[in-house]
Amino acid sequence: MMAFIEQEANEKAEEIDAKAEEEFNIEKGRLVQQQRLKIMEYYEKKEKQVELQKKIQSSNMLNQARLKVLKVREDHVSNVLDDARKRLGEVTKNEGEYKAVVTKLIVQGLFQVMEPKVTLRCRQVDVSLIRDILPQAVEQYKAQMKQNVDLIIDETNFLSADTCGGVELLALNGRIKVRSTPHYISTPLY
Structure with missing residues (x-):
């Protein structure tokens, strides 16, 4: 009878161990999935930040190029006006x-x-x-x-x-x- 109780206790222990391992694996899977989602969200945020930085940098470079064009245009107009003033000064002679x-x-x-x-x-x-x-x-x-x-x-x-x-x-x-x-x-x- 002792052997029977011992065997039943061993079976119960194995059952509890199996159930505990199954619950452990389920919890471990859930935690891994949660962390995987957090990591994916983190890298998506980082990717969006990088995209935003690229857009900002591109916009800044475009604005700098526009400013250079405007400066060159302004210098050209100024030179044309100076030349016209000189010519007009000569016309008065x-x-x-x-x-x-x-x-x-x-x-x-x-x-x-x-x-x-x-x-x-x-x-x-x-x-x-x-x-x-x-x-x-x-x-x-x-x-x-x-x-x-x-x-x-x-x-x-x-x-x-x-x-x-x-x-x-x-x-x-x-x-x-x-x-x-x-x-x-x-x-x-x-």
């Missing part, structure tokens, strides 16, 4: 050519102002030249716009002597101002 340019500037300015009474400012050294061309500029404006304009030279306020020439037109007590000087010319002269 040739009186006939300068008269033609200033006449066009005055007429263009009148088209922009479109007021019946306009005050014109120029450099002090250009006053006599402006007096000579004023009737011609007014006639060109009248012929094209079919309206009169009273154009008066301001002989108290002049453009700065260090400008290369050009004119400034004012109307409505200075509320409308059109500058056609080398620093402000925005429309083609020809």
Whole structure:
């Protein structure tokens, strides 16, 4: 009888051992799966961070390239404007050519102002030249716009002597101002 009890106890122990090992394997599998998911999530996060860093770096490089292009463009425009100022400064030395340019500037300015009474400012050294061309500029404006304009030279306020020439037109007590000087010319002269 003792052998029977002992055998039954051994079978029960084996059963308990088998069940414990099965539960251990199930728990071990569950823990391994949990850790595997955590590791996968961790590496997915890392992958997303790397992707984001790549996008940020790519965007920064693209912005730097755009800034370089803008800088080159700005330098080119600045060089063109400097060259135009130098050329305009040379034009003022040739009186006939300068008269033609200033006449066009005055007429263009009148088209922009479109007021019946306009005050014109120029450099002090250009006053006599402006007096000579004023009737011609007014006639060109009248012929094209079919309206009169009273154009008066301001002989108290002049453009700065260090400008290369050009004119400034004012109307409505200075509320409308059109500058056609080398620093402000925005429309083609020809």
